[in-house]
Amino acid sequence: MSEELTPFNLEKTYNHSEVEERWRSAHWEALGSFHAEHSQVLEEGRAPYSVLMPPPNVTGSLTLGHVLNHTLQDIFIRYARMTGKEALWLPGTDHAGIATQTVVERKLRKEGVSRHDLGRKDFLGHVWQWRDEYGGLIVRQLKRLGISCDWRRNLFTMDERASEAVINSFVALYRDGLIYRGKRIINWCPVSQTALSDEEVIMKSRRDQLVYVRYALAKDPSRFISIATVRPETILADAAIAVNPADERFRDLVGQMAVVPIAGRHIPIIADDYVDIEFGTGALKITPAHDPNDYAVAGRHNLPVISVVGRDGRMTDEYGYGGMDRFDARKKIVADLEELGNLERVEEYEHNVGYSERADVVVEPYLSEQWFVSMKPLAEKALDVVNDGEIRFHPPHWINTYRHWMGGIRDWCISRQLWWGHRIPAWYDPEGQVWVAASYEEACHLAGTDKLVQDEDVLDTWFSSWLWPLTTLGWTGPGSDNDDLRAFYPTNTLVTGPDIIFFWVARMIMAGLYFKGDVPFRDVYFTSIIRDMKGRKLSKSLGNSPDPLKVIDTYGTDALRFTIIYIAPLGQDVLFGEEKCELGRNFATKIWNASRLVFMQREKYFEGPEDFAAYYEEFNPAAESFDLAGGWIWSAYNGMLEHYHAAFGQFRMNDIVKTVYDFFWGDYCDWYLESLKVSLAEGCSEADARKAVALAVSVLEGTLKALHPVMPFITDEIWHFVLPHSSHESIASSDMPVAVSPASLDDDGFGLVQKLVTEVRSLKALFGVPPGLRAEVQLKAVDAEALKVMERGLPFIAALAQCVPSLISDGVRPPHAAGSVVEGNELFVLLEGLISFDKERARLQKEIQNVSGYVAQLEKKLSNSGFADNAPPEVVEKEREKLAEARRNLLKLEGNLAVLSN
Helix, strand or coil: CCHHHCCCCCCCCCCHHHHHHHHHHHHHHHHCCCCCCHHHHHCCCCCEEEEECCCCECCCCCCHHHHHHHHHHHHHHHHHHHCCCEEEEECEEECCHHHHHHHHHHHHHHCCCCHHHHCHHHHHHHHHHHHHHHCCHHHHHHHHCCCCCCHHHCEECCCHHHHHHHHHHHHHHHHCCCEEEEEEEEEEECCCCEEECHHHEEEEEEEEEEEEEEEEECCCCCCEEEEEECCHHHHHHCCEEEECCCCHHHHHHCCCEEECCCCCCEEEEEECCCCCCCCCCCEEEECHHHCHHHHHHHHHHCCCCCCCECCCCEECCCCCCCCCEHHHHHHHHHHHHHHHCCEEEEEEEEEEEEEECCCCCECEEEEEEEEEECCHHHHHHHHHHHHCCCCEEECCCHHHHHHHHHHCCCCEECEECCCCCCECCEEECCCCCEEECCCHHHHHHHHCCCCCEECCCEECHHHHHCCHHHHCCCCCCCCCCCHHHHHHCCCCEEEECHHHHHHHHHHHHHHHHHHHCCCCCCEEEECCCEECCCCCECCCCCCCCCCHHHHHHHHCHHHHHHHHHHCCCCCCCEECCHHHHHHHHHHHHHHHHHHHHHHHHHHHHCCCHHHHHHHHHHCCHHHCCCCHHHHHHHHHHHHHHHHHHHHHHCCCHHHHHHHHHHHHHHHHHHHHHHHHHHHHHCCCCHHHHHHHHHHHHHHHHHHHHHHCCCCHHHHHHHHHHHCCCCCCCCHHHCCCCCCCCHHHCCCCCHHHHHHHHHHHHHHHHHCCCCCCCCEEEEEECCCHHHHHHHHHHHHHHHHHCCEEEEECCCCCCCCCEEEEEECCEEEEEECCCCCCHHHHHHHHHHHHHHHHHHHHHHHHHHHCHHHHHHCCHHHHHHHHHHHHHHHHHHHHHHHHHHHHHC
16 A cells, blocks of 8 residues: 555445455565564563464465464464564474375375385485475465564474574483483384374274183193283284282182293293283283383383284284284184184274374384483473463363373383484494484594494474474574573463373473473463364364365455454364354454444545544543543443453453454444434534544544454554555554543443433334334433433434434323333333334234233143152253243233233
């Protein structure tokens, strides 16, 4: 928008596409509206406020989850910026190791090539090429949301600076004894063929067969001991049978040898407290290579470790099943056990089974050598800062989940058998000794040889993500520091989903405390889960996940942003249907049309933009006196601001939008702007007219500012029409209004006028008075103060209630008049000549007959002892409530009939 082309009013129709494109590309980015500088904090003393963007995967595209999460972040950061803080939103994207490698491998397979055909170096070249071509899609889509990041600082987790921090932190943790390499049973994904952390395993309910198998005793084959297992394919790797030492049934068998079916191997029967006496037969097969608990038992009893399932999920045994898929082998082994006479019985069994989060296949417990982080030493302080309130969770109930997980935390498996990611900075010499260093050169120096081979594995994606609050601010490892860190660390508010409270939130807290000695953020806002209107989680497979970009095309970005926050109370799930965006679109249209109306009034009383600007810049509503409507809207506006700022302080984001929505649509548009027309039509002086219009503009501008964090496009567009603002300005950089002292607020009696208008409208509707007819209305004030209000308010009552009001001193009810009492004041709506009394009486008599029948029906039902004594109390109470409501309706109908009969 050029300065010289700024008109005095808006186009007739709001075009969201045109407005959004103008402000997104040609204005905010060109102005650098969202840049933040450490000098403003360190040198100018400005309060900092910083927010971390949870880095979306480069493989991703915009979802409604992103819309909710990033809109919330944008609201926080825009609000902070407008309340005078140096606000920094740090953006970035995640390399997403498994997800990205899978996408590129799938693409190569279509071309008939595997990563192994290419080799590591060439394969990674393909990944980087894919990332450069497609990896920025999510960022481009996020920009359509209008989010106010400092895009100069956009960081990718594989960028040089972030990679340096990852390597240096790994080396530091290793040298501090918190990273180690060991052989453990880990979660293995047979499809991605990599280790997974516990948090990357999704537990799902699954129906399997619980197979009861007989193991003959080696010394007496006529005797046997039975076990129950859901994994009969691992029988071939059994190392022992365990029983509980307190179980009398098996005491004489402990120390004897049993024969493994099919394999024919002799294994000991041992006693161990781990065995659950109540499960299955009370005897448990011990398969150390295929179960972490069995592996622990094997360690206590010095048992051998045998593996029969390979990295690809296929059998590796020597008994005829080698090369078979593990589940196919399971079926064949059960059949073979039956044929050999070792199968006792089979039962259906439902249990929870771990699935790979990415590949959605059953995870295989797999014995391998991996790298781990010792978590317990890091977890203690991370738990304390949450328990002590140094970090606050919103809603707070997530603290219990956090405590539960931290209390039972296990070491973190951080190595992944992938090529895409941060390669582990460990080298092996010809003797197999490991040397951990930040570079090959340093490793050679430590080892005293250049005959070193680097570890093939890469680090878990989350190992770079847990450093995110530090790396986004330029941290490159222990000991590094800079002005950005000094100005903006710790960050203020983290907005994230509760599903990554363990993956990310807890680990960032640990890393911040360990490497920087301070928490990474002060508040964590956990977003809601978005579901469809049937309560189902959104998913591509269900086809119930709307494309946000199509929703934006249809309804507008502001409409989508407004709607998704309006329907998302803190801590509650969101039921989203695309049609709900009608709410946001209608509100945007209302804002536009109301602004046009206000600007049209301005054109009548001011000669042009310069005349209005000169007047408006000297205008101070807090120091002025206004008519009834003006005093009331100024009071209501300041009340709205009080609630608005309080809601921000309490993280009640949907209350923020509801507060502004209710004020603008109800108070400002429905009441004040209609009243403003009355004030101006009554022939007020030019000075009062200019003052009234300036007040309307002032309240409009303040409301636009309050709405700006939620609806940035339309508010910046309209704000440029309030005054002839330069094209080098933005509402985003203006000051957020605050409420004046509540003690100075006074609605001056307009609240009574509203209630009288509402009651007149209600009575007219009740008696079927056609909307266009103006009824005579008589008003009798309860006291002198109310009389003064009514005298001043008569023009408003007449216009807003479509009536002819008059004040009376006696309380005699006129004939054929509908009456009511409002705060002790009496009002009568004269119905003579407005409606057909005969038709209305007939309608009322018929309705009275129907309601009377309904009352009699309910009374009969409740007097029936069979119902009253036997029905659930809540059902009986519900019927009593229905009866009470029906009786109230009957009294009202009879009263209305009496009005028409007197």
